[in-house]
Amino acid sequence: MSEGSSGYVAAMPLLINSANRQVAGFAVATIGWILGTVSMGLVEWRIWYMNNTSLFPSRLASVGMWRVCIYHHVNNSSRATTCHHYTYHDTYLPLDIRVPQNLLLVASILGLLEKASIIFALRNVYIGILEKKATCNSFITSGILNIAAGICIFMAVFWNYYSVMNKEGIAFPPSFNMPFKPDTQRIGSAIVVACLAAFMILLSGLFFLSYKFPLDSQVHPEVSEM
Structure with a gap:
């Protein structure tokens, strides 16, 4: 084996070990992205309590x-559930629904882009491509995308929390049989899931940004003299 090749092989463990934190960050980011996507589909962002009346039972x-x-109480032991779906194009939706919708969608897209970037970076590390600029730039890109995604989720959480604390109402269509405002309302369990997702995504972003290319691994193979 030539001297240059032996130096290349010796440098690979150092290069791989330098990315251990980023591998952990990839796992954390993946779990966070899954939780963020799940929270977007959960219905328990706001819990409305309404007194039983003839108009709104x-x-x-x-x-x-x-x-x-x-949720309609049928009897003491059971209740019926009726769900109404809506989209961003429904004009009755207030900004405190529309904006978080977009923020969560953007966070999901940023998470997908981050996955492509971090897989490229880790691939470079584990197959021993010693290109400092390309590898480091991929880690930095992944970190920035994750931090941006985490901020988007936190903003959606804060907007929802602010609306609940200020007892904001929603002008649902009459067919929904819902009042403009409930008697009382509180934040739901989806907030907890979204907060956990945002925290994990931000943490993984910091892991990616902390990557340092090992100086000792910058080996340039040389052709040995016969």
């Missing part, structure tokens, strides 16, 4: 980003 409703579910 429903006692409880869960308001999500893409649908609202109304």
Whole structure:
């Protein structure tokens, strides 16, 4: 084996070990992205409590980003659930629904782009491509994408929290049989899932940005003299 080749082989373990934190970051980012995507589909972003009246007999409703579910008490032991789906194009949706919808969609897309970037970076490391600029730039890109995605989720969470704390209402269509405002409302479990997702995504972004290319691995194979 030539001297240059032996130096290349010796440098590979150092290069791989330098990315251990980023591998952990990839796992954390993947879990965070899954949680963020799941939270977007959950309906428990806001929990509405309504007094039983002749006009609005429903006692409880869960308001999500893409649908609202109304729970009707049938008897003491069971209840029926009616869900109404809506989209961004529905004109009755207020900004505190529209904006978080977009923020969560953007976060999901950024997460997909981050996956492509980090896979490219880790591929370079594990097959021993010693291109400092390309590898480091991929890690930096992944970190920036993750931080941006985490911020988007946190903004959606904050907007929803602000709306609940200020008792904002929603002008649902009459067919939904929902009042403009409930008697009381609180944040739902989807907020917890979204916060955890945002935290994990931001943490993984910091892991990616902390990558340092090992100086000792910058080996340039030489052709040995016969």
